Amino acid sequence: MTCEPLLSHLQRLSFHECPIISEYSAIIPILTHAPNLTYIDLSGCSISDLTLNFLAGTNAPTKLSYLLLAKCKNISSDATSSFISKCTQLETFNLYCNRTAIKEDGLITILRSPSVENFKIDIGSSHITPLISTVFYMNI
Template identity: 30%
Template sequence: MQEEDNNVDKEEQIDDRFNLSRKIFVGNISYRVTQKRLTKFFSKFGTVDYCYMVKDHIHKRPKGIAFVTFSSTKDLTVALNATEEQLTLDGRLMRVLCAEESSRVKHKEGTVWDSPSLADNVEKLVISDDFADHNDKETSECLSECHINKLCDDTLILIMSMVPWRQRMCLERVCKRWLILAQRSWHKQGSIHFQSVFNRFEGLTDTKLCSVLVRCGVYLRTLDMSASPRLLTDMSMDVIAEHCPNLEVVDLSGMSITDISLRTLTQKCIKLKSICLQRCFHVSDKGLQWLFENCKQIENVNLQGNNNISGN
């Protein structure tokens, strides 16, 4: 009984320390929205004490998420119960959730940090929400008139496997049959890159990467991240390590990874033969030591532009 009381007291202390009882998480924010504009937007729900927009720590570009702290829990409740119309800013419907204690903070305080929950959240966002207002009966009636839907499953899977991966993910929204077949079509996806995929206002994030790799990661032999590294954090290494156990070639050029995240990757991706770490300025000799210890088949390591490597 005393132990339970201590746990409750600890949770209350955490809430007080981080203002979790008055703080919300805001996602899907347009990259054109400034911190001042976002603060003014949420002021219609109540008094805003502080608004923090998360930015890439190297290039200082917004990552499309923020934390808003209200002056009272009443104001927070009003924001959480807002309608879709009230939460639309700059043409985007923002996601508003209760803020939670960071998993990494818990890890620092002595508990076990577990990152796979990111994949669970992605599956809910990418798959479940797409069908929240979906009328399968109407779609079935429409598809019954389409010749392509009369093809057998194997033929449709073959066709879908030839569609570029970003458009293939959109095919999952057509109907439940196409959702299942589109996900089965990834089995021939041996490599993936992000060249010319995003426009200048977009970019590859940890969540977007996870939504791709949760579908095809187990089949990948080659992964090239060099075309869109600016919005990725070192948590992306946890995502790759979790979903891509068969990787042989990976290009991580320009990513802000550390020795610890490189160790996480190499502990799971032990089949690596080639890795590119160009301009990965936070990787040092310690990270390379873990790389060579964990990946016995490694043949090629590109360290161009990395000044932290001394060879000692």
């Protein structure tokens, strides 16, 4: 017996500034039932690498055009850059004001992702080094 996703009609999902919603009991279960999302706003949520790793195992990397993760304090540079590097349709990516900014190697991975030509990216809290500047300008 197969279980049909309950929210397959849903394309946009926002938990913006909802830090009390659990990623284990609410966010991931909802994402499980919403396979056609093109817009996800988890800004200010208490998500961790678990949510990004979950999304990487779904069809999200081929469908997402907007991913907003501003103020997410518990996600790592490695998990973020790994997930973004798999996204093929991403147009807007916001990681502004995260406590753990994206590291240099993570930013380079993001700037080499398949959808970087379409990106509007906000990595305001990340430290931009000369190497990152070079990679960025080579992609323009």
